[in-house]
Amino acid sequence: MxxxxxxxxxxxxxxxxxxxxxxxxxxxxxxxxxxxxxxxxxxxxxxxxxxxxxxxxxxxxxxxxxxxxxxxxxxxxxxxxxxxxxxxxxxxxxxxxxxxxxxxxxxxxxxxxxxxxxxxxxxxxxxxxxxxxxxxxxxxxGVFTPPSTADAPTTCSMMLEPRAGHTATLLADGRVFIAGGYHLSNGNIDGSLDTTEIFNPGTGTFEKAAGLLVPPQNTSSLARAFMGAVLLKNGQVLLAGGETFNPPAGLFPVRSILIYDPTTNTFGKFDMKLPRRRPGVAVDSGGRVLIVGGTDGQGKPVEYAEWYDPEKGPHLARTEDPADLAAENPRLLPVKTPRAGMAVAPVQGGRFIAVAGGTDGVKLADEVLFFNFDGTTFQASPSTVRLREVRYAPGIAPFKDSNNLLVAGGYNSSTEPMTSLNSSEIIATDAFNVSDGQVLSQARGDVCVAPLPDGRVVIIGGRLDGGPGGLSSAAGEMMIPNPSGGASTVALPLLDFPRYHHTCTTLKDGSVLVLGGVEQRATGAPRVLQDVYIYTPPPLD
Structure with missing residues (x-):
């Protein structure tokens, strides 16, 4: 009507x-x-x-x-x-x-x-x-519903192409910017994507956006998957690092940063100090971007984090300015903090950026790092916070309020065999303590987590075990903070298709957009998905 x-x-x-x-x-x-x-x-x-x-x-x-x-x-x-x-x-x-x-x-x-x-x-x-x-x-x-358009409400909308290992960033106007990813051939990764698209929740449509190409000529591909993505305070999207697949040569870490301006549908480009596969990226309360960890070309954790101040450039519109190109920005942090397979999130309103889980290259790390800006650079503040269970590739999200973090799932090793975990933990960053969270309905790593505006957290999909044989999961949970502390959990309906390497993005109205991923079952070749779902949480009031 x-x-x-x-x-x-x-x-x-x-x-x-x-x-x-x-x-x-x-x-x-x-x-x-x-x-x-x-x-x-x-x-x-x-x-x-x-x-x-x-x-x-x-x-x-x-x-x-x-x-x-x-x-x-x-x-x-x-x-x-x-x-x-x-x-x-x-x-x-x-x-x-x-x-x-x-x-x-x-x-x-x-x-x-x-x-x-x-x-x-x-x-x-x-x-x-x-x-x-x-x-x-x-x-x-309380269910997963495919979106549709107002003009064709009985026809389910889909992304413009299948994607896994992509990013999905909520823009200031409520749309979602979707970038990169990878595709499969005969069950194997055979290339990364240099395409992007935008989902408009107000219309239910997907529209093609500018490709991941070298500006300003836009003739060379900057295809990538597993990059870090954050929304900057000026409404632009920063894409950092990632990995590119160039068969038959193989997989390479990406050094460049791309900045996308949704108002002009254009990109700017500059380089990080170090190339990184699967980095952790977060924005602090001052709008500065911290880029942590990831792996280098030899598969080792990158030892130094670096940070970028969008106010000091390089900027989207000045990528060829000599002063811009010579700017000491991004900058390396002075202290080594090697991590890979970690989860990263801002806490306390962005005063700190927390890094939990992952490996330092020798062993899985139980120490939770807290980075804050001291006026000159980011420093890893001394911390006694330790995870109760070491974990690789967990999910992380604010829980209850900005002082608390939920860390969920993951694997018990960074190398095969990788057994998935069903535990979760709650980090109270104001009290610097860790308590047990609820058990997941199914043990899995590479989970997709989405914080809701009311403090609840939705956990969707993932992988039952790490490595090439790890199957996709269709399970999901909603973690609910208890007023007296701790959490309770409610199982979500199973997804129509199990998936990992998908994205979960909380929309302006508090619903969660689920995009793509890999469906890998016990039989048949794995496939990259093109489907889309929106989960609408039951309201608390």
Whole structure:
């Protein structure tokens, strides 16, 4: 159904209505001028059951910057018009829709929900009278649902090509930038990808973006997989290192950094001090980027971390500037901290960057490193925090709040045989202690973890054992922080296809986007997946 948004200015506020016909007026002075907000709530899906199955009531909730209280309306599902009083002008306005199996005030439960991308309600009448389109996709909660487009809601969307070992970075506007990866031939890796694409949750579409090519001529490929990816404070995406496959020569670590500007769909390029396969990358509270570990061309852990300050360049638009090229940026850290197969995440609001698990080249490391910027460089702060179980290739995510980290799964060795782990641990970085987390439903490494805005963490897929024979997992869990400490867990539905080397990205509305990966079963050749799922967590309120 189409639910256009009708707005009229009322001093600093707007009167709004959601209706089943295209309506909408914005009046100024004595001469009315019409502005349409075309709001479309998509209530069909490409898989059963329907988002509206067993639904009796709908709740519409408007939030945004400067709103002291959300604007909430609950109506029977059969209502054609929903009146929402006084939506003030402002930024980051979001419309959330929830579908219930009964009156929510009488115990009705959420069946489906969806949310718009943030939009702005102007405080002046715009000259452009083109209707602003806002699309909201209703999806069943607690299940994995393939996305679809508003124009073809019964056809499942897919990536433009199969990918594994890629990155998927949430952009400031709510879209997701997907880069690189690798593909298989007869079950073996035979090349890395130099393509990128963007997923738009507001439309359900995938669009081709600029390729990973040497700028500015864009004639030579910079294909790579397993690079580090972070969103910079200026809205650009930094891609660091990775590995490139050039058969028959083999696999090589990548030295270059690429910076992608989504506003211009262009890349800039410069080099790190050291080439790195599978580095750990994170941004601190000051916007500085720390690049840790990874392996070199001989498969040994890279000994020195390095850091990059985006404010000092090299910059996207100045890659050929001699001063830019000569800048001592990135910089190596002065102390050796070799790590490979580790997990990296910012903590305490980015005051520290934590490095947990992995190997130092001699043994698996139990020490958790905490890097912070001292005004001149990053330093690894002295720490007594030790993992209770050493682990290679675990997952990591903030848990409960920015002071706590969940470290989950992994392997008991960095070399074959690699047995997967089913344990998890909670690191309290403010108290510098470690406690046991919940046991995973299935032991596995290379898990995909996604932190939710409410402090929960979703763990999806992974590999049952390391090495060439390790099978993909379809299992998933949601780790839930307990108010008194510790955690509880809820099993997720099994994925339609098991996978590892996939990505899990938390979207603006708190749902989780799952992309690609490798399906490897006990029989048949492994294959790289092209499919897409969105997991919508049941709300806590």
């Amino acid at each position: 189409d639910l256009p948004l009708r707005m009229r200015p009322n001093g600093p506020s707007y009167l709004a209505a959601l209706a089943g016909v295209v309506l909408g007026a914005l009046a100024t002075g004595c001469q009315p001028r019409v502005v349409n907000y075309q709001v479309r709530v998509v209530t069909s899906a490409c898989v059963a059951p329907s988002p509206l199955e067993n639904v009796t009531h709908m709740r519409f909730r408007v939030t945004g910057d400067g709103l002291e209280e959300p604007i909430v309306m609950v109506v029977p599902e059969t209502d054609a018009v929903v009146e929402i009083p006084e939506i003030p002008a402002g930024t980051n306005r979001t419309i959330e829709v929830r579908a219930y199996d009964g009156d929510p005030s009488a115990g009705g439960k959420v069946v489906s929900m969806g949310s718009s991308l943030p939009f702005t309600v102007p405080d002046v009448v715009p000259e452009d009278q083109t209707p602003t389109e806002i699309t909201i996709f209703l999806r069943r909660v």
